Amino acid sequence: MLQPYRTILTRPGALAFSSAGVVARLPMSMVAIGIVLMISGLQGSYALAGQVAAAHVVAHAICAPQLARLVDRHGQARVMRPAITFAAASLAALVAVASVGGPTPLLFLTAALSGAGAGSIGALVRARWSHTLDDPREVHTAYSLESALDELVFVVGPIVVTLLATSVAPQAGLVLPVVALLVGGLVFLAQRGTEPPTALQDTRGGYLDVLRSGGMVVLVVVFIAMGAIFGATDVATVAFAEEQGRKGAAGFVLAVFALGSLVSGLGYGARHWSGPLWRRFTVTVLALAVGVSLFFVVDTLVTLALVMFVTGFAIAPSLITGNGLVQQLAPPGRLTEGLTWVSTALGVGVAIGASVGGALIDQGGARGGFLVVAGAAVAAVVATLAGSRTLRRGTGAGRAAADAATQAA
Numbered sequence: 001m002l003q004p005y006r007t008i009l010t011r012p013g014a015l016a017f018s019s020a021g022v023v024a025r026l027p028m029s030m031v032a033i034g035i036v037l038m039i040s041g042l043q044g045s046y047a048l049a050g051q052v053a054a055a056h057v058v059a060h061a062i063c064a065p066q067l068a069r070l071v072d073r074h075g076q077a078r079v080m081r082p083a084i085t086f087a088a089a090s091l092a093a094l095v096a097v098a099s100v101g102g103p104t105p106l107l108f109l110t111a112a113l114s115g116a117g118a119g120s121i122g123a124l125v126r127a128r129w130s131h132t133l134d135d136p137r138e139v140h141t142a143y144s145l146e147s148a149l150d151e152l153v154f155v156v157g158p159i160v161v162t163l164l165a166t167s168v169a170p171q172a173g174l175v176l177p178v179v180a181l182l183v184g185g186l187v188f189l190a191q192r193g194t195e196p197p198t199a200l201q202d203t204r205g206g207y208l209d210v211l212r213s214g215g216m217v218v219l220v221v222v223f224i225a226m227g228a229i230f231g232a233t234d235v236a237t238v239a240f241a242e243e244q245g246r247k248g249a250a251g252f253v254l255a256v257f258a259l260g261s262l263v264s265g266l267g268y269g270a271r272h273w274s275g276p277l278w279r280r281f282t283v284t285v286l287a288l289a290v291g292v293s294l295f296f297v298v299d300t301l302v303t304l305a306l307v308m309f310v311t312g313f314a315i316a317p318s319l320i321t322g323n324g325l326v327q328q329l330a331p332p333g334r335l336t337e338g339l340t341w342v343s344t345a346l347g348v349g350v351a352i353g354a355s356v357g358g359a360l361i362d363q364g365g366a367r368g369g370f371l372v373v374a375g376a377a378v379a380a381v382v383a384t385l386a387g388s389r390t391l392r393r394g395t396g397a398g399r400a401a402a403d404a405a406t407q408a409a
Contacts, residue, residue: 004141004270011132013194020191021125022149023184024084027118027177029157031056031091032350033234033254034165034173035111036358038098040238041170048104050235050358055108057231057351060115061344065210067119068340072333075198076124077189084185087117088178095174121185122150123339126323130335131196137272143323144269147316151265154258158234162251196336210338215329215394218387219322220345222285225383226318227349228376229292232357233257234350236295236369237304239361244301256305260312268317277324278391284318285384289377296370329394349376 009015032053039049070079090113097106129142165173189195211217234254241250273280291311298304322342330338353376360368 002266002270004138005145005266008129008133008138008142008145013191014129014132017128017188017191017194018125018145018149020184020188021121021146022153023180024188025121025125025150026153026157026180026184027091028122028150029154029258030161030173030177030180031114032231032354033158033238033251034161034177035094036235036238036354037162037165037173038095038170039107041165042098042101045362046235046239046358047362050354050356052107052111054351054355056111056115057347057354058115059112060118061348061351063116064118064120064344064347065337065340067117068123068337069334071119071124071127072336073198076127076195077192080119080124081186081189083117083119084181084189085117087114087119088182088185090114090117091174091181092178095171095178099171118181120340120343121188122146123336123343124188126339127196127336128194130327132194139327140272140320140324141269144265144316144320147320147323148262148265148269150319151258151262151312151316155255155262158251158254158258160251162248166248210330210334210341213329213331213394214390215325215387216338216341218383218390218394219325219329219342221383222380222387223322223342223345224349224352225376225380226285226288227346227351228353228356229288229349229373229380230346231350231353231355232369232372232376233292233295233353235354235357235361236366236373239369240304240366241301243366246301249301253301253305253308257308257312258315260309261315262312264313265316265320268320276392277321277328278388281318281321281325281391282384282388284314284321285380288314288318289381292377293374295373296367325391 009018035053035056036046036049039052040046067079067083090110094107094110094114097110125146126143129146130139133139133142160176161173164176211220237253238247238250241247241253288311291307291314294307294311295304298307323339326338326342327335353372357369357372360372
């Protein structure tokens with residue numbers, strides 16, 4: 001099963017940039033839950049914690065596509081070196097403000113600034129794979145590997161941040177993301193040999209040009225709903241663990257969720273599938289929705305973890321197929337931007353889920369958060385089914401356009 005992964009990782013520079021990319025995107029699994037644990041621990045409010053986390057994620061969602069567009073025009077290192085340095089400094093400032101009991105507006109400001117400069121490391125890594133590999137089957141394997149590594153990040157990150165926040169200090173969980181973003185990001189960007197060239201095509205179009213494709217709009221809407229599932233799950237799991245008298249176990253339960261996805265992602269990527277991407281995407285989103293709808297009926301941490309593990313098997317395939325669809329739907333020369341749009345759409349959903357879930361948890365406990373999870377699952381299903389025909393038409397047109405561009409070149 002691992003042979004396809006060995007093959008792609010033997011390409012010059014591939015192991016180095018993929019490994020550095022894993023370190024650089026550790027913060028994506030740590031910052032949101034780290035903010036929730038820090039603010040709820042220091043000020044006792046899940047609503048405020050969810051809102052501050054949402055400020056970080058929303059700022060990221062607004063700014064990351066713009067950074068990606070600049071990356072496609074000017075290159076990864078030139079744009080992202082100053083951006084991630086700024087993001088790491090802003091996240092450190094958030095920790096400092098919270099530690100000294102600073103004013104609430106300053107919490108929101110530093111959280112937003114830290115999200116604004118972070119960009120999408122996952123999109124940068126996948127763009128390098130698309131530049132390095134020519135065989136579509138190898139690109140599928142590479143995207144599957146990165147999705148599995150994303151889940152590895154989500155296995156390790158919540159455990160580490162929860163342990164630090166609950167056993168050392170509430171703000172300790174955000175120290176590691178600062179270091180990982182700065183060190184991992186700079187090491188990744190220093191590898192110029194595998195950096196994709198700037199686009200030959202004119203990429204100076206408008207900020208929303210990538211969304212002229214109806215298929216891309218469908219993906220963004222579905223990914224927002226999926227993100228809301230994950231965001232509400234994060235805060236609801238923390239609250240549920242606290243109700244059970246074991247708040248420190250929340251990270252382990254969330255890691256089990258990601259572990260199921262990690263296992264399925266590796267298996268999914270080792271096989272070459274013949275069915276159309278849009279159909280596989282629809283099936284995996286439906287499977288994810290069915291699984292998470294069971295969260296709010298569990299009554300112990302053990303049963304929650306078991307349901308999460310099984311449900312996790314639908315996560316990686318849905319993300320892999322979604323990113324694969326972007327390759328077929330994004331305009332020529334705008335791949336990084338297209339990948340970033342779906343990544344940040346996921347982040348917007350996380351912010352919505354965390355914020356709404358946190359507010360309902362303050363009112364009615366963890367059950368309120370799990371109801372948000374179920375509602376987001378329904379939204380994901382409706383958007384996917386309603387847009388399946390658009391995805392099917394869009395991927396056909398995207399393949400034809402790509403072939404025409406290749407022939408013209």
